[in-house]
Amino acid sequence: MDDPFDLAGAEEPAPAPQPQSFPYxxxxxxxxxxxxxxxxxxxxxxxxxGTGKTRVLxxxxxxxxxxxTARPWEVLAVTFTNKxxxxxxxxxxxxxxxxxxxxxxxxxxxxGARILRRHAELxxxxxxxxxxxxxxxxxxLKQLLEAEGIDPKRWPPRQLAGVIDGWKNKGLMPDRVxxxxxxxxxxxxxxxxxxYQERLQTLNAxxxxxxxxxxxxxxxxxxxVLAEFQRRFRYILVxxxxxTNVAQYxxxxxxxxxAKNICCVGDDDQSIYGWRGAEVGNILKFESDxxxxxxxxxxxxYRSTAAVLKAASAVIANNEGRLGKTLWTDIPGGEKVTVIGxxxxxxxxxxxxxxxxxxxxxxERLSEMAILVRAxxxxxxxxxxxxxxxxxxxxxxxxxxxxxxxxKDATCYLQIVAQPDNDIAFERIVNTPKRGLGDxxxxxxxxxxxxxxxxLYRAAEALVETEELKPKARNTLKRLLDDxxxxxxxxxxxxxxxxxxxxxxESGYTEMWQRDKSPNAPTKLENLKEMVLAMEDHETLGxxxxxxxxxxxxxxxxxxxxxxxxxxxxxxxxxxxxxxxxGWEEEVFPHRRALEETGNAxxxxxxxxxxxxxxxxxxxxxxxxxxxxxxxxxxxSGIPSRFVExxxxxxxxxxxxxxxYGASAQPGGAGSRQQSPGSFAYDAPxxxxxxxxxxxxxxxxxxxxxxxxxxxxxxxRTLENVRKFQKxxxxxxxxxxYGLVARVDGNHLLIDFEKAGQKKVVAAFVDPA
DNA sequence: CGCTTGTTTGTTTTT
DNA sequence: CAAACAAGCG
Numbered sequence: 025m026d027d028p029f030d031l032a033g034a035e036e037p038a039p040a041p042q043p044q045s046f047p048y049x050x051x052x053x054x055x056x057x058x059x060x061x062x063x064x065x066x067x068x069x070x071x072x073x074g075t076g077k078t079r080v081l082x083x084x085x086x087x088x089x090x091x092x093t094a095r096p097w098e099v100l101a102v103t104f105t106n107k108x109x110x111x112x113x114x115x116x117x118x119x120x121x122x123x124x125x126x127x128x129x130x131x132x133x134x135x136g137a138r139i140l141r142r143h144a145e146l147x148x149x150x151x152x153x154x155x156x157x158x159x160x161x162x163x164x165l166k167q168l169l170e171a172e173g174i175d176p177k178r179w180p181p182r183q184l185a186g187v188i189d190g191w192k193n194k195g196l197m198p199d200r201v202x203x204x205x206x207x208x209x210x211x212x213x214x215x216x217x218x219x220y221q222e223r224l225q226t227l228n229a230x231x232x233x234x235x236x237x238x239x240x241x242x243x244x245x246x247x248x249v250l251a252e253f254q255r256r257f258r259y260i261l262v263x264x265x266x267x268t269n270v271a272q273y274x275x276x277x278x279x280x281x282x283a284k285n286i287c288c289v290g291d292d293d294q295s296i297y298g299w300r301g302a303e304v305g306n307i308l309k310f311e312s313d314x315x316x317x318x319x320x321x322x323x324x325x326y327r328s329t330a331a332v333l334k335a336a337s338a339v340i341a342n343n344e345g346r347l348g349k350t351l352w353t354d355i356p357g358g359e360k361v362t363v364i365g366x367x368x369x370x371x372x373x374x375x376x377x378x379x380x381x382x383x384x385x386x387x388e389r390l391s392e393m394a395i396l397v398r399a400x401x402x403x404x405x406x407x408x409x410x411x412x413x414x415x416x417x418x419x420x421x422x423x424x425x426x427x428x429x430x431x432k433d434a435t436c437y438l439q440i441v442a443q444p445d446n447d448i449a450f451e452r453i454v455n456t457p458k459r460g461l462g463d464x465x466x467x468x469x470x471x472x473x474x475x476x477x478x479x480l481y482r483a484a485e486a487l488v489e490t491e492e493l494k495p496k497a498r499n500t501l502k503r504l505l506d507d508x509x510x511x512x513x514x515x516x517x518x519x520x521x522x523x524x525x526x527x528x529x530e531s532g533y534t535e536m537w538q539r540d541k542s543p544n545a546p547t548k549l550e551n552l553k554e555m556v557l558a559m560e561d562h563e564t565l566g567x568x569x570x571x572x573x574x575x576x577x578x579x580x581x582x583x584x585x586x587x588x589x590x591x592x593x594x595x596x597x598x599x600x601x602x603x604x605x606x607g608w609e610e611e612v613f614p615h616r617r618a619l620e621e622t623g624n625a626x627x628x629x630x631x632x633x634x635x636x637x638x639x640x641x642x643x644x645x646x647x648x649x650x651x652x653x654x655x656x657x658x659x660x661s662g663i664p665s666r667f668v669e670x671x672x673x674x675x676x677x678x679x680x681x682x683x684x685y686g687a688s689a690q691p692g693g694a695g696s697r698q699q700s701p702g703s704f705a706y707d708a709p710x711x712x713x714x715x716x717x718x719x720x721x722x723x724x725x726x727x728x729x730x731x732x733x734x735x736x737x738x739x740x741r742t743l744e745n746v747r748k749f750q751k752x753x754x755x756x757x758x759x760x761x762y763g764l765v766a767r768v769d770g771n772h773l774l775i776d777f778e779k780a781g782q783k784k785v786v787a788a789f790v791d792p793a
Numbered sequence: 794c795g796c797t798t799g800t801t802t803g804t805t806t807t808t
Numbered sequence: 809c810a811a812a813c814a815a816g817c818g
Binding site: 105297399424 | 794795796802803804805806807808
C-alpha cells in the first residue's frame with residue numbers, strides 16, 4: 025500500500041464482469057444513490073458533515089468498475105491528504121479486491137509527482153529529481169538572498185517561501201507574476217522567484233508547489249502528453265473539492281476536458297485551507313465551468329446526535345457567503361455539548377484527563393475519544409498529563425517524523441547514496457557528525473562547484489585530487505567520498521533497511537548520538553531505529569525516498585485502545601464518539617494571526633474549523649477554555665472564544681470547575697450582562713475581568729460580525745489596564761489568596777503570596793486587598 | 794579555523 | 809522550550 029501507483033494492468037484487455045444487480049445501492053438514500061449512479065458528465069456533490077460522503081465516493085468508484093463503465097486504469101481519484109487516499113483505497117479494496125491496483129488514486133501532489141517523473145525530461149529535469157521539503161526550500165532561499173546581497177534578517181526566507189508558494193498556488197510561473205507584486209525586498213520578489221526556479225532546475229529538484237505547477241506547464245507545452253492523459257482518465261473523482269486552490273483547479277480542468285466525466289465532492293462549510301490558497305470560489309463556479317453539471321445535495325446526517333448537530337449548525341450560521349445546507353438527523357436528543365471553564369492549560373489537561381478516565385470506567389472506548397486542538401503547541405500539556413496518569417494516547421500529525429533532525433540527517437545520507445548531486449543534502453551532512461569540514465571548506469566547495477558548474481559532490485571529488493585543501497580536510501573529505509562510493513556500490517544488493525543500518529553505523533552518525541549525553545539523545549536513537557524498521561516496508565531505496573517526501577509518517581491511527589490527539593485540520597474526515605475541543609479562547613481560537621492577516625475571511629475560516637471540530641463528534645462534545653495560558657515563559661490571560669457565545673443555549677451545558685471557583689456557573693446565570701436571544705452566556709467568578717471588559721463595550725462592538733479586527737485587538741489590550749498595581753501593594757487573588765506585589769511588569773505581576781509563595785500572575789485576576 | 798557556549802528568537806493550520 | 813544565531817575559546 026505504500027506505493028498506490030503501480031501501473032499494473034494497464035494493458036489488460038478484459039472488461040470487468042457486469043453483474044445485473046448491485047446490492048450496495050439498496051442501502052443508500054435517494055440523493056446518495058443519485059450521486060453514485062450518475063456516472064456520466066459533471067457532478068458536484070455537496071455533502072454536509074457526516075452525510076456519508078466517503079461512502080458515496082467509494083461506492084461510486086466500485087459502481088464504475090462493477091457496471092463495466094470504466095476499467096481501473098481509466099479512473100483518476102484525487103484526495104488532499106494521504107490519509108484520505110489510503111482510506112479510499114482500503115475501502116474500495118475491500119469491496120473489489122485487487123482491482124484498486126491499476127487505479128490512479130492518491131493526493132494531488134503524489135499524482136503530480138508521478139506524472140512529472142514520467143515526463144521530467146520535457147521540463148528540463150531528470151526523472152530522479154528530488155522533492156524538497158520546506159526546510160530545504162528555506163535553506164535554498166536563504167542562500168539565494170545572501171548571494172543577492174539581501175539581508176535575510178530584514179527579509180526572512182520564510183516569508184519569501186510564503187510569497188512564492190502563494191504564486192505557485194495561483195498557478196503563476198515567474199513570467200506571469202505581475203511586476204512589483206508582493207513587495208518582498210522592494211519588489212524584487214519576482215526576480216528572486218525566477219532565480220529560485222533556475223536554482224531548483226540545476227539542482228534537479230522541485231518543491232511541493234512545483235508538483236502541480238510543473239504539471240500544468242507540461243500540459244500546456246506538450247499537448248500530446250496532455251491528450252494522452254485526457255484519453256486515459258475517462259472518469260475523474262475529486263474529494264474535498266472546497267479545498268482546491270487555483271493550481272489544482274487548473275490541473276483538474278485540463279485533465280477533465282477530455283472525457284468530461286468529473287465528479288467533485290465537497291462541503292463549503294468545511295473549507296479550512298484558505299491559507300494554502302484554497303478557493304471556495306471553485307466550488308461556487310462549478311456549474312459554469314462544467315455546463316450541464318448536476319448538483320446533488322446530501323443533507324441527512326448519520327453521524328451525530330441532534331444536540332451536537334444543533335451546536336455545530338448554530339456556530340456555522342454566523343458565517344456569510346455559504347451555499348447553505350440544512351443538515352438534519354434521525355438520531356434524537358443526545359447529550360448537550362458541555363462547556364468547561366478552567367483556570368489554566370494544566371487544569372484543562374487535568375479536567376479532560378479526568379473526564380476521559382470517567383468515561384472509560386463507564387465502558388467508553390479510548391479509541392473513540394479524541395482531543396482536537398487548534399495548534400500543535402497545545403498538545404504538550406495533554407501528553408504530559410496522560411503520561412502522568414497512564415492514559416494511553418497517540419498523537420497524529422504534530423511534529424513531523426521525517427522532519428526531525430536525526431531523521432532528516434539520516435535521510436540526507438541516503439539521498440546522496442541515491443542521488444549524489446543533491447547539494448542540499450550534501451551540505452547538510454558533510455560535517456555531521458563533526459569531522460572538521462567547517463564553513464571554510466564548504467565555502468571552497470561552493471566556489472569550485474560554481475566555477476565548474478557542477479554539484480558539490482562532483483566538485484568535492486575533483487578537489488580531493490588537488491592540493492588546494494589542507495591535508496587534514498582533504499583526507500577527511502576523501503574518506504567521506506570513498507564511503508559514499510562504497511555504499512553506492514552495494515545499494516542495489518541490499519534492501520533499504522540493511523543499507524540504512526550500514527550507512528548510519530559506518531558514517532559515525534549513530535555513534536554521534538550514542539556519545540551525546542543530552543537527555544534527548546536516547547530518543548533520537550530510538551527514532552533512528554524506528555526509521556530503519558519502517559524502511560523494511562519498501563522494496564527499493566527510491567521508493568522509500570519518494571514515500572517520505574510525500575507522506576507524513578504520523579498521519580494514521582492504529583486501532584489500539586488509545587486516545588487520539590491531533591489538530592482540527594488533521595481531524596477532517598474522521599469521527600469519534602467523544603470529542604474534546606480545548607483552547608477555545610480568543611487569540612488561540614480564533615487564532616490571532618488568522619484575524620490579523622485575513623480579517624473577516626480569516627474569522628470565517630476559523631469558524632468553519634470550529635464547525636469541523638464539533639461535527640467530528642457522534643455522541644459527546646466537550647468544549648473548554650482557560651483563563652490563563654503559558655506562552656513560552658510568560659503567562660497570558662485569555663477570554664472565552666466568541667465561538668463559545670455562538671453556541672445555542674439550549675444545546676449546551678456549562679460545567680464550573682468546582683473547588684476553585686465555587687459552583688455558581690449557570691447558563692444565562694446571575695451576571696449583569698445582557699445576552700442576545702438564543703445565544704448563551706454564563707458567569708464564573710474568574711470571568712469577572714472579562715465581564716468588566718465586556719461591560720465597557722467589548723462585546724457590543726467587538727464581536728459584531730464583519731467588524732474590522734484592529735479595533736478589537738486594541739480593546740482586548742484594555743484588559744491589561746483593568747487596574748494598575750504598585751510594587752508592595754497588598755492584593756487578593758481568587759486562587760492564591762493575599763499577597764504583596766513584588767514586581768510589576770506590564771499586566772504581569774510577581775506576587776509574594778502569604779500562603780502560596782511567589783507566583784507570576786495576570787493583573788486582571790488580582791484585586792486590591 | 795572549527796567548535797563550544799551563551800543569547801535570542803519566534804509557534805496556525807499541511808502537501 | 810526549542811532551534812537558530814552570535815560571540816569567545818582552543
